[in-house]
Amino acid sequence: MKFNICGFTHKGTGAYTSNEDNILVNGSQINEGDLVLNSQDSCICFVSDGVGGNNAGGFASSFVLSKIRELAPEQLKDLNNILYKVNEDLLAASDKEAGKRGCACTLSGMVAIGDFVDFFHVGDSEIWLLRNDMFIKVTKDEVLDEDDIRSPLTNYFGGIQNKLKIKTDWVKPELIMNDVFLFCSDGLFKSLSVKLVKPILSSTKNIQEKVMKLQENCLTLGAEDNVTAVVIEFAGY
């Protein structure tokens, strides 16, 4: 399998003084800036958004992604079970420090190694798929009220008690040549509309130009929340 991957994460232009989003792509974990990886044989991509309102959301998102980064490729094929252990580790680590107690984060991502492909989703970070002329949201936000953008999460890593439930029964897409996936924190669509994002991803520009345009639009049109986006082009087998 061949993938072109490009992404960015930014603290946004609002009142947030730090970025609580983190990205992990093929071993590279970043909390600020952008990354470009072309012609990759595998794709291990995760976006995690530290939950606002709790302590140290940035610590939680960084902790979960660093634990995934440490896993061997074979372990990634059993990630659903391992993520429960990661959550227990996060709860234990955050419980040791008063400033981190209760910290929480979301997780959305995919693992594609060899013939193995799986998607993961916890919380309200999003996975979108552009296939032919369709641009569809693959994931469902795990929040109390989907119509309320400030609605609390119902599923997340960390928090005060272990409430993580990794769902496996949702419809996960199969990879088709020229599929374009967008993994993003909820900040992206708080800043930009689907009407703006879809034509950018559909354009004939290269992946880096598309992602830079997404970032440029977020900064010029205003991004109240931390904003993160990773675009993955599936270039075939």
Added chain:
Amino acid sequence: MFQIICPTCLNRNSFETVEKKPAECFFCFTKFDDAVKMEETADEKKGTPCGLKLVCQQNSESIIITGNSCILGRENTGAQLFSKILINGNPVISRKQCSINFVDGNYYLKDEGSRNGTFYGVSKIDCSVNSQIIEDNSIIFLGKEAFWIQFLYDEPKVSEAGQTDAKAEESGPPHKYRCNEGCGFESETYYDICPKCMTSNSMVEIHKD
């Protein structure tokens, strides 16, 4: 000025002349064919700008610059606004961050040895090496803080609420300024720091009778 409202993303694409009509939407890359509706707008000003405004994206406050040369920083122009921008309680903008110079009809941005750097645009061109021409509606980063640049085509008369009115010494014909912090110091020269009460950015322009 002319504009095209992108039929796909509905954002406004402005341009100066028909010859400069964009081939695609600035925001979403949608191609503009000959059938796309183009409108002339009468409300936009043209010509050489007489100043520029930096709008802080963190708190929407702004700094107006109308002179030919000006240094921005925590102890220079814009001190009031910059002193509010902190990360983890530490200032991110240096005492002497960068300079903006107006030469031959263009504004230039140059880093003045700041701690966290001065960058132009999303691609973050490092302004510590060479002066960078500033364009209207562009974004500059002072450290990690984003500021939106807006050119001014009319001489600003009265400061808007929340704005810092910073005028450099070389700005236009002689004006009269008074310290607005109660000490009442008056001068025909603008000072970033009032020489009498030492308050930053307290000088405001008054009518010369």
